[in-house]
Amino acid sequence: MKVRLKLFAVFRRYLPPGTQGNACDVEVPDGTQVSDLLSRFGVPEKESLLILVNGRDAGPDRVLRDGDVVAVFPTLAGG
Amino acid sequence: MFGWHGKILRVDLTNENVSVEEVDPQMAKDFIGGRGWSIQYLYGEVDPTVDPLAPENKLIFGTGPLTATPAPTGNRYVVTTKSPLTGALSCSNSGGMFPTEMKRTGFDLFIFEGRAERPVYLWVNDDQVEIRPAEHLWGKTVHQTEDILLEETDPKAKVACIGPAGERLVKIAAIMNDKHRAAARSGVGAVMGSKMLKAVVVRGTQKTPLAEPQAMRELCKLVHSEVSRDVKKGSSLREYGTAYVPPVTNEIGILPTRNFQTGVFEGVDNINGPTLTENYLIRPKPCFGCPIACGRDTRVDDPLYGGEGEGPEYETIAALGSGCGIDNLAAVAKANYVCNELGVDTISMGVTLSCAMEMYEKGVLPESDVGRPLRFGDADAVIALIKQTAYREGFGDALAEGSYRLAEKYGHPELSITAKKLECPGYDPRGAKGMGLLYATSNIGASHMAGDLAYPEVFGVPKKIDPLTIENKPHLIHRFEDAFTVIDAAGLCVFLSLRYLFDSDVNLWPARLTKLMNYATGAGYTEETLLQAGERIFNLERLFLLKAGFTKDDDTLPRRMLEEPMPEGPAKGHVVELDEMLPEFYRLRGWDENGVPTNARLAELGLKC
Numbered sequence: 001m002k003v004r005l006k007l008f009a010v011f012r013r014y015l016p017p018g019t020q021g022n023a024c025d026v027e028v029p030d031g032t033q034v035s036d037l038l039s040r041f042g043v044p045e046k047e048s049l050l051i052l053v054n055g056r057d058a059g060p061d062r063v064l065r066d067g068d069v070v071a072v073f074p075t076l077a078g079g
Numbered sequence: 080m081f082g083w084h085g086k087i088l089r090v091d092l093t094n095e096n097v098s099v100e101e102v103d104p105q106m107a108k109d110f111i112g113g114r115g116w117s118i119q120y121l122y123g124e125v126d127p128t129v130d131p132l133a134p135e136n137k138l139i140f141g142t143g144p145l146t147a148t149p150a151p152t153g154n155r156y157v158v159t160t161k162s163p164l165t166g167a168l169s170c171s172n173s174g175g176m177f178p179t180e181m182k183r184t185g186f187d188l189f190i191f192e193g194r195a196e197r198p199v200y201l202w203v204n205d206d207q208v209e210i211r212p213a214e215h216l217w218g219k220t221v222h223q224t225e226d227i228l229l230e231e232t233d234p235k236a237k238v239a240c241i242g243p244a245g246e247r248l249v250k251i252a253a254i255m256n257d258k259h260r261a262a263a264r265s266g267v268g269a270v271m272g273s274k275m276l277k278a279v280v281v282r283g284t285q286k287t288p289l290a291e292p293q294a295m296r297e298l299c300k301l302v303h304s305e306v307s308r309d310v311k312k313g314s315s316l317r318e319y320g321t322a323y324v325p326p327v328t329n330e331i332g333i334l335p336t337r338n339f340q341t342g343v344f345e346g347v348d349n350i351n352g353p354t355l356t357e358n359y360l361i362r363p364k365p366c367f368g369c370p371i372a373c374g375r376d377t378r379v380d381d382p383l384y385g386g387e388g389e390g391p392e393y394e395t396i397a398a399l400g401s402g403c404g405i406d407n408l409a410a411v412a413k414a415n416y417v418c419n420e421l422g423v424d425t426i427s428m429g430v431t432l433s434c435a436m437e438m439y440e441k442g443v444l445p446e447s448d449v450g451r452p453l454r455f456g457d458a459d460a461v462i463a464l465i466k467q468t469a470y471r472e473g474f475g476d477a478l479a480e481g482s483y484r485l486a487e488k489y490g491h492p493e494l495s496i497t498a499k500k501l502e503c504p505g506y507d508p509r510g511a512k513g514m515g516l517l518y519a520t521s522n523i524g525a526s527h528m529a530g531d532l533a534y535p536e537v538f539g540v541p542k543k544i545d546p547l548t549i550e551n552k553p554h555l556i557h558r559f560e561d562a563f564t565v566i567d568a569a570g571l572c573v574f575l576s577l578r579y580l581f582d583s584d585v586n587l588w589p590a591r592l593t594k595l596m597n598y599a600t601g602a603g604y605t606e607e608t609l610l611q612a613g614e615r616i617f618n619l620e621r622l623f624l625l626k627a628g629f630t631k632d633d634d635t636l637p638r639r640m641l642e643e644p645m646p647e648g649p650a651k652g653h654v655v656e657l658d659e660m661l662p663e664f665y666r667l668r669g670w671d672e673n674g675v676p677t678n679a680r681l682a683e684l685g686l687k688c
Contacts, residue, residue: 006330009315009323012353021348022326047312050539055331055649057543071330074315075539 001066003028005037008073011049014041034070035060048075081290082144082600083107087120088186088208090201092274093134093193095210102187108602108612109685111568112143114170115616116188117159121168122619127627131163131266132248132273134194140181140239140279143570144600147182147287149299151306151579152572154179154367162265163273164250164427164481165500165524167624169265172528173239174366174572177256180237182570183283195275200240202232204282213277217246220420221255224278233282240278241268242422244469248272249479251427251468251502255419259389260366263424265501265523266481290601298594302579306370316373316574317363319352321393324505325401326351328537331546332648333510335402335503337455338433339496339639342507343648346406350396354408364389371574377412383459384413391415391425394527397505398429403436404455414461421469427481428468430502432461434482434495435474443489449474493638499524499629508640510650511536511546516556516660519634522620530560534577541583549656553664555585561613562587568616569596615684618668618676622686631674634661 006023007015015024028037034051038060043049051058052071064070085107087100102116110119117139129135138160145153156178162169181189184203191201198213216224221242228238237257244252245268252268253261289295315323325347328334332342348354355375364374378387384407391399391412399418400411418425438444439453446452450473453460467475477485482502486495496503501524508515513532521529532555536546544555566576569592580592593606604612635641636657644652665672669680681687 006326008326008330009352010313010318013313022351022353048539050543052330052649056547057545071326073327074313075543 001028001030001064002026003037003064003067004069005041006069006071007041007043008071011043011073014043028064032064033060034058034062034064037064037070038072043072049073050075080104080107080600081288082148082596082602083112084182084185084187084285084287086186087188087190088203089190089192090210091192092195092199092210092276095195095199097208097210108600110616111565111612112187113141113146113568113570114157114159114564115568115612117141117157118168118616118619118623120188120190121159121161122623125161127161127623129161131161131166131270134274136161136270136273138191138267138270138274138276140189142178142182142187143568145595146570147179148289148599149296150571150595150599151299151302152366152369152575153570154369155567155570155572156181157567158254158262158267160267160270161627162267162523163248163269164266166627167499167524167629168522168620169267169270170523170567171254171262171264171267172567173256173260173262175257175260176367177237177239177260177281178570179367180283181281182287183285184281185283185285189279191274191276194273198275198277200228200278200280201276202280204233205284216277218243221422222258222420225258228278228280232280236280236282238278238280241271242420242469244422244479245269245272246277247469247471247479249423249469249471250481251424251431251479253422253424255422259419261419261424264426264526268422287599289599291598295595295598298591298598302591303370305579306575310370314371315352316371319356320363320373320375322355322375322391322396323352324393325396328397328506331510331537332645332650333507333537333546335397335505335507337404338402338430338437338494339503339507340437341646341648342510342650344401344406347401349406350400350408350411355391359409359412366572369572369575373574379409379412381409384409386413386416388416388419390419394505395425395429398426398502399432399461402429402433403461405458405461407458410458410462414458414465417462417465421466423465423469426504427502428465430496431478431482431485432464434486435478437494438486438489438491443491448477496637496639497525498636499633501525503637506533506537507645507650508636508655509645509653510648512549512655512660513546513552513556515636515640515655515657516552516664517560519636519657519661520556520664521560522617522624528563528573530556530563531573532556532559535585540578541581542585544585547650547653549660553660553667556664557667558587560617561610562589564613564616565589565592565609568613611684615686618681618684619686621676625675634674
């Protein structure tokens with residue numbers, strides 16, 4: 001199944017080189033959890049980070065569905 | 080005294096006279112500093128029903144006890160006055176270099192009174208204070224003004240000034256410092272202009288005396304090392320500035336788009352941090368003593384939008400970018416440079432323009448009044464109209480009154496996205512409901528910095544909370560408003576303090592901040608008494624508003640936020656259930672059902688009505 005992964009802010013560096021913008025589409029097996037996706041891209045899970053699936057809060061153990069949009073970024077501040 | 084100098088500089092502009100006053104140590108402690116002292120003086124000396132542009136209003140620059148100390152980000156000041164835009168309070172905050180230099184002159188506060196007969200500027204060189212003629216500066220831009228002033232005073236001096244907008248009493252005029260930093264909100268620039276005060280120039284060598292300098296240095300070193308460690312791992316603020324935020328707010332569906340008609344912007348990928356860093360960034364820029372360096376030195380080489388300066392920040396990108404339907408970051412940067420040069424609040428400018436755009440597209444604002452078409456996405460119109468606003472030329476004269484008066488003039492006040500007539504910042508509260516309660520209850524109107532619950536609701540700092548629920552938000556907004564009042568009054572920047580000086584809990588226990596305050600002042604605060612001082616300040620500000628004529632009916636939000644469900648995105652279908660949060664908020668604050676502080680609460684805080 002296909003999901004879209006967006007890595008914001010400094011997490012952008014974990015996207016494959018040559019990625020346009022901050023998103024890439026990924027083929028994943030059924031039953032894939034967010035944490036599987038993160039380790040596949042080398043996003044360090046020990047960092048405090050925020051996970052959104054389709055714009056809503058989600059945990060690393062969330063099981064993904066076809067067409068989900070997963071956005072991940074480090075917790076920091078704006079203003 | 081320690082931390083505080085304990086000295087106020089009073090500037091009587093009518094008689095061109097200055098005087099120095101000592102500060103009562105008990106008042107100093109009870110009201111922390113900066114913003115807290117300022118409301119104490121304003122409430123005591125200014126009738127809250129005064130016309131904000133009359134000589135009887137006072138303009139107060141307030142540094143805090145931690146300004147110009149080793150405290151990381153101890154580099155801020157607050158401008159307090161009655162606002163000509165809202166009729167409520169202004170507490171506009173700015174960093175850069177000016178606040179530190181101001182504190183070094185040996186004064187904690189400058190209080191400007193009356194009105195000069197001719198344009199003047201104030202030159203404070205340690206304890207040498209002069210009111211000098213400024214006719215030669217009147218009409219000059221912010222950058223021209225600063226360049227001339229540094230030549231006539233001291234190249235190492237720091238400058239706060241108004242541009243043409245403040246001179247013309249534009250109600251959304253800012254007070255700029257260090258050319259590119261802004262005490263922007265609430266039209267404080269217009270108050271300064273109404274007093275014929277063009278600029279304040281400071282040069283100081285007085286060190287801030289510290290009660291426990293060794294302990295202070297050790298704690299500051301520890302905090303610095305933690306920040307440096309985190310920055311080394313990868314700091315989004317250092318790398319991208321606050322411009323990293325648009326994709327985040329867009330992802331949760333709260334990025335203001337086309338006058339808050341929706342929270343999802345199709346052009347977001349063109350107006351974000353990486354675009355800024357890759358195309359326009361010269362270098363990150365820190366305020367005085369800050370290890371983060373979220374500021375941006377930028378330059379745009381472009382035939383249409385060429386310019387140089389600092390920024391744009393997130394709020395500017397939201398208000399002048401997505402808010403106006405513009406997805407060209409060079410154009411947003413240029414709009415930002417123009418606002419800074421002429422001294423205009425980018426948030427209010429953007430939201431006033433987007434209000435005009437919506438009215439134009441709905442056919443209620445005639446093109447003949449504007450003098451050109453005014454559709455969402457028209458960056459050239461935005462830039463031209465910013466200049467017209469600053470100079471009150473043509474349609475700019477109407478824009479200069481802010482979106483509420485503009486929309487009211489055309490019979491559609493509901494299209495002004497404001498609270499207490501202050502334009503809403505870059506978080507649509509239908510998707511971040513705590514922010515809705517904040518906008519409705521802040522003492523300056525719709526401000527995100529009055530108690531920024533976007534930290535936990537959007538960014539997960541200190542912890543992530545659900546932005547779409549209303550549970551517990553009254554309690555959290557109460558705590559955040561008081562904590563942010565403390566940060567402002569102490570003279571610190573929120574970005575660092577929130578993360579490193581409070582315990583990692585959403586109730587914001589100020590453990591380290593209390594230590595810093597005590598090492599600086601020796602005043603023996605506990606965490607409770609420090610937060611209580613924040614509450615005291617907030618309540619005195621509230622009393623000022625009530626005496627100015629505000630009622631619970633003004634603790635509200637635009638109709639769009641209350642009644643028009645978000646049309647798309649993760650917050651689709653949501654509105655702000657303000658009427659379900661407000662009564663609980665009043666109760667927690669110790670206010671009656673009309674939002675008036677009870678005698679019991681006032682007595683607890685040592686305030687009299």
